[in-house]
Amino acid sequence: MRSPEPILSIQGLKKHFKLPTKGFFGREKPVVRAVDGITFDVIPGETLGIVGESGCGKSTTARLIIDLIHRDAGAILFEGKAMGEALSPKEYRRHVQMVFQDSFASLNPRMIVRDIIAFGPMVHGMPQKEAEELAYSLLTKVGLDPARFAGRYPHELSGGQRQRVNIARALAFRPKVLILDEAVSALDKSVEAQVLNLLTDLKAEFNLTYLFISHDLNVVRYISDRVMVMYLGECVEIGPVDEVYAHPRHPYTRALLSAMPSMDPDKRTMEPPLAGDPPNPINPPPGCRFHTRCRFAEDVCGTVSPVPTVRGSMHFAACHIGTPGSGHSRAGETT
């Protein structure tokens, strides 16, 4: 199967945060490798889930993609055009928008809902009247009655309602790609389900492509077509969601999935839980970054970085075990 032309292509994205401390008199400043060379494609119309522990660089990746933080290296291609070169950042942002996690902090407390939604289109030159009418119609689309909600301030809304406003605000740009950074994580379960269903409906109606970032593996499985697993600023595994969940290839993905409680007592997890915390991203371990916590780690893992290998259609993992001739004693085994 040949993959279709990607709508968004992320190539070697890197962000190293310099720490302000201990950089005195020529000593090298410590650097946090928050995102360290991530490459992936987003296919039009799909939902790509991104999962990983806290601190693995999920949110940084989101902010890099939308250019809120400027990348140190790498390229972002939207429909084949490089953002910042062939495509101006302002133009790019009309096509790629983001819904933030904290529904409270992401709405200006001094603006009414209508003006919050109309702000984006007006920045891009839409007349105020038209932008306001767009805001009313979008409020209807996200399930909020404009007559009741358009004139309200954010503090008069519940968490779920605020997140709906956030979604409407992002949709007002008529984007093609929507980045959802933990967009439902702060909501309680029943509201979360409503918002997820709303997202599914909106995706069909507006032909959207989602980049769905979450730490909740169940939610990611429910909404995603493909899933990407991140560990310490790197992508360790990416593939179709059912395949990754049923046959995880990377030991980290396996550990992550085994931490997911099952309702079925027969499907009790046999995988031992991961010990310890992720290593410090200031000095990530050499070789495979996961080798300090991996049950199958051998000498080669501590020295050579694994190269992603493919299995089946588009199921990639970066592990020596799945790589023939890598030097690992179990190299080439189907993991």
Added chain:
Amino acid sequence: MAATVLPVPFERSPGYWANVWRRFRREKLAVFAGCVLLAILLMAIFAPYIAPKDPTFGTMLRRLRPIGTPGFPLGSDELGRDMLSRLIYGARLSLFMGVVPVFIAFFIGSVIGIAAGYIGGAFNMVVMRIIDVFFAFPSVLLAIALSGAMGAGITNGLISLTVVFIPPIARIAESVTTGVRKLDYVEAARASGASAFTVVRTQVLGNVIGPIFVYATSLISVSMILASGLSFLGLGVRPPEPEWGLMLNTLRTAIYVQPWVAALPGLFIFITSIAFNLLSDGLRTALDVKD
């Protein structure tokens, strides 16, 4: 996106400032202080109609009369001028010297602070370290040094007081803006592709101006006292212009002859500055809406 029903009239919630006003009215002490200030302001504006006598006309025959002398309800000063008239006229210059420097510094300091806070990084470093240099001097000393160097007079006094108040206001503005800048709604506005100026104007300004304004009002009393101090030292307002600080100065030699009369300008300074402080306290409580 087809044209859907467009409800033009919708329920509009009372705005943030309507809320603030509702909360402010509950602050009894602040409302009272506001009334006192309003009275002093009206007194200053209508001084020519209220004051019984010319504040600069004195007769050496009626020097230093005590309070309650017929024709001199609050006594007379060391040149025989009517104290009541001088105190009423004095409100003009004293209020002016209290409010105007803070007002100018509020604008300049806010611009500096918001710019430093929003731009951040090296620009913030440079600006705030320059501001810090001004903090090395006690404000009284700085005001005296500046107006001393520029020479006596109202304009120079005004300039030096403004310079004194820019750094503290800029610092408050910077810290409030730094806090707001990191919030998601500012990020979201940046992600819309809006220019930095638009983002500051529409998203940042409304959320930082309240705290800065409250802080500025609390500086008015300080400004009044500093202005009085400058006048007292002969650096601000010049005689025979009536101004409370200057009056305190010229009457100090009479403190053993007519202590009550000599203390009156001080009392007015005290009442006005404390009223400004109470007002500012009430404003702070009222602005502190937990959204």
